Amino acid sequence: xxxxxxxxxxxxxxxxxxxxxxxxxxxxxxxxxxxxxxxxxxxxxxxxxxxxxxxxxxxxxxxxxxxxxxxxxxxxxxxxxxxxxxxxxxxxxxxxxxxxxxxxxxxxxxxxxxxxxxxxxxxxxxxxxxxxxxxxxxxxxxxxxxxxxxxxxxxxxxxxxxxxxxxxxxxxxxxxxxxxxxxxxxxxxxxxxxxxxxxxxxxxxxxxxxxxxxxxxxxxxxxxxxxxxxxxxxxxxxxxxxxxxxxxxxxxxxxxxxxxxxxxxxxxxxxxxxxxxxxxxxxxxxxxxxxx
Numbered sequence: 001x002x003x004x005x006x007x008x009x010x011x012x013x014x015x016x017x018x019x020x021x022x023x024x025x026x027x028x029x030x031x032x033x034x035x036x037x038x039x040x041x042x043x044x045x046x047x048x049x050x051x052x053x054x055x056x057x058x059x060x061x062x063x064x065x066x067x068x069x070x071x072x073x074x075x076x077x078x079x080x081x082x083x084x085x086x087x088x089x090x091x092x093x094x095x096x097x098x099x100x101x102x103x104x105x106x107x108x109x110x111x112x113x114x115x116x117x118x119x120x121x122x123x124x125x126x127x128x129x130x131x132x133x134x135x136x137x138x139x140x141x142x143x144x145x146x147x148x149x150x151x152x153x154x155x156x157x158x159x160x161x162x163x164x165x166x167x168x169x170x171x172x173x174x175x176x177x178x179x180x181x182x183x184x185x186x187x188x189x190x191x192x193x194x195x196x197x198x199x200x201x202x203x204x205x206x207x208x209x210x211x212x213x214x215x216x217x218x219x220x221x222x223x224x225x226x227x228x229x230x231x232x233x234x235x236x237x238x239x240x241x242x243x244x245x246x247x248x249x250x251x252x253x254x255x256x257x258x259x260x261x262x263x264x265x266x267x268x269x270x271x272x273x274x275x276x277x278x279x280x281x282x283x284x285x286x287x288x289x290x291x292x
Contacts, residue, residue, distance in 0.1 A: 001145060004060035010073055011056040014104055018052065021078045021106035023269050025220045026117035026133060031147050037076065038148040039110050041065030047146035048073070062146065078104025081223055086266060089259040092243055096270040105266060107223025111188040112181055113151050114221040115203065118213045119177040120170065128169060135168035154185035177208035196224040219265050227265040228257065235268070242271045 018035040022028045028037045037048045046065030050073065051058050057077065061070050074080075081104040088094035108114065120136070121129035137149035138156070152160070157178055165175040181188065184206060191199040196218050203214040215229035229235065230250050240248035243256040257264040 005062050005066040006070060007060045008070055009056045009058050012074065012077060012079060014078065015101060016052050016057060016077050017103045018077065020103040020269060020273060023272065024216050025108055027113055027151065029148055036146055036148050038146065038150050039065065039069060039108065039113060040150055040153055041068035043068050045150050047148065072109055076106045076108060078106045080107065081105045081225055086263045090243065093267055096274055100270055100273055105223050105225050108221050109192050111191045111217060111221040112154065112185040114217040115181045115188060115209065115213060116151060116178060118216045119174060119181060122174055122177065122213065132169040154182040157182035180206050180208055196222050196227065225263050225266045226261065228268055238275055239268060239271055
């Protein structure tokens with residue numbers, strides 16, 4: 001790759017785990033120990049590579065959207081997430097916090113991208129959704145090239161026909177939701193100015209966007225630690241089994257999560273981390289040493 005357009009070192013005052021912070025973000029991936037994030041900013045495409053070290057996060061960025069993307073890096077890694085008041089109310093969550101820590105949730109501030117990538121996953125298995133997303137992405141300009149390609153801009157999506165999307169494995173019902181997201185892209189990007197609950201309610205007024213899509217988008221773009229994607233095929237069983245020992249539905253999941261109001265999405269992510277079989281802690285930074 002060419003030399004970065006710009007670089008910086010971010011020294012947070014909290015522990016950082018990109019996998020946890022961006023667990024539902026489909027525009028982020030890890031390659032050979034490096035975390036990559038692609039986005040189309042108001043200034044154009046950007047590709048960011050960041051590595052977490054004990055003394056900070058080193059970020060390199062490429063493309064015309066570099067300045068915007070690097071400015072967002074602290075929020076992307078959870079700077080604005082408030083973990084005050086997050087306390088375990090049962091032994092299961094206490095054990096998860098002891099194992100993983102009360103890791104912070106990041107916010108991409110890219111609502112159109114969050115809705116688009118989530119809508120692609122409606123009513124299909126994860127592997128099929130990943131294939132469709134990969135077929136939908138496009139290589140960015142040479143100055144923003146990297147291992148991840150970029151999602152289509154709203155105008156590019158609107159220029160695609162249903163047949164174009166069907167060739168990418170996206171049938172007509174999901175194609176309509178993608179068209180809705182592109183049509184309202186400008187309005188979606190302004191959701192950052194609203195409280196999360198209002199943003200979720202507004203998204204659900206759009207055709208084809210329900211609590212599942214809106215909940216994931218709020219967690220990804222808005223970094224809402226309370227966002228729970230209701231209507232998922234597998235999540236209720238996973239959460240209820242973890243917290244009670246018995247499989248249940250959405251209503252039971254929400255009942256068990258109620259003591260964690262304000263942090264329900266954080267508990268969901270902790271359970272998903274444990275279910276994934278990963279066993280690690282975020283790196284403590286020097287400013288955190290006194291709190292270890």
